[in-house]
Amino acid sequence: DSGVTQTPKHLITATGQRVTLRCSPRSGDLSVYWYQQSLDQGLQFLIQYYNGEERAKGNILERFSAQQFPDLHSELNLSSLELGDSALYFCASNRQGAYLTQYFGPGTRLTVL
Amino acid sequence: AQTVTQSQPEMSVQEAETVTLSCTYDTSESDYYLFWYKQPPSRQMILVIRQEAYKQQNATENRFSVNFQKAAKSFSLKISDSQLGDAAMYFCAYYGGGADGLTFGKGTHLIIQP
Numbered sequence: 001d002s003g004v005t006q007t008p009k010h011l012i013t014a015t016g017q018r019v020t021l022r023c024s025p026r027s028g029d030l031s032v033y034w035y036q037q038s039l040d041q042g043l044q045f046l047i048q049y050y051n052g053e054e055r056a057k058g059n060i061l062e063r064f065s066a067q068q069f070p071d072l073h074s075e076l077n078l079s080s081l082e083l084g085d086s087a088l089y090f091c092a093s094n095r096q097g098a099y100l101t102q103y104f105g106p107g108t109r110l111t112v113l
Numbered sequence: 114a115q116t117v118t119q120s121q122p123e124m125s126v127q128e129a130e131t132v133t134l135s136c137t138y139d140t141s142e143s144d145y146y147l148f149w150y151k152q153p154p155s156r157q158m159i160l161v162i163r164q165e166a167y168k169q170q171n172a173t174e175n176r177f178s179v180n181f182q183k184a185a186k187s188f189s190l191k192i193s194d195s196q197l198g199d200a201a202m203y204f205c206a207y208y209g210g211g212a213d214g215l216t217f218g219k220g221t222h223l224i225i226q227p
Contacts (some may be wrong), residue, residue, distance in 0.1 A: 002157075033214050033215075035214065035215070042217060042219050042220070043204065043215075043217040043220075044217075045213065045214030045215060045216070046214075056214060058213070058214055088156060090158060092158075092215075101148070101160055101163055102208075102214075102215060103160065104150075104157070104158035104159075106155075106156070106157050107156055107157070107158075109156075
């Protein structure tokens with residue numbers, strides 16, 4: 001158990017819908033990272049937040065957005081969902097923004113029908 | 114942009130034997146971190162080992178060790194005394210710091226033959 005929690009574990013929805021994925025980092029960790037794992041694209045970095053502020057952006061679509069709240073939990077919002085958004089979405093956290101090991105949550109499996 | 118290449122989509126090894134998984138990367142940075150993560154069928158991403166580029170000594174964690182060749186930009190993982198529980202996908206990852214996340218290779222599926 002990494003100490004990072006993600007909810008829900010599984011999510012099934014339809015095309016065009018909007019969903020929210022939630023992540024709670026390890027106690028004391030200020031940075032949260034979001035990754036997408038799909039068969040086509042492999043593991044891709046989406047976005048990073050540090051202590052409530054956006055720190056880095058990767059291959060995140062404009063239909064996707066994220067935020068980090070004062071209690072440091074983070075949410076990833078996916079809208080206008082397409083079949084290709086079906087993937088495993090991971091959240092990871094670490095103590096500070098740079099150079100330290102990222103610990104991954106168990107992931108949220110999103111299926112878009 | 115950094116790239117990470119794992120040239121072995123699948124490897125098979127007999128239980129108790131030693132296996133080496135390959136990883137090469139491309140970067141223009143001089144200071145960075147490299148990681149091996151394990152993803153068993155449960156899909157959980159588990160850190161196996163990490164290496165700081167400024168350290169010449171290769172990292173070791175119990176049965177897992179790396180061969181880090183900075184000039185060749187190579188970072189292989191050696192698993193000694195392979196166990197059935199080592200069966201998983203193994204991902205090599207690069208982190209250069211700054212405004213970025215981890216860059217992953219496509220993974221190597223490790224099969225352990227009993």
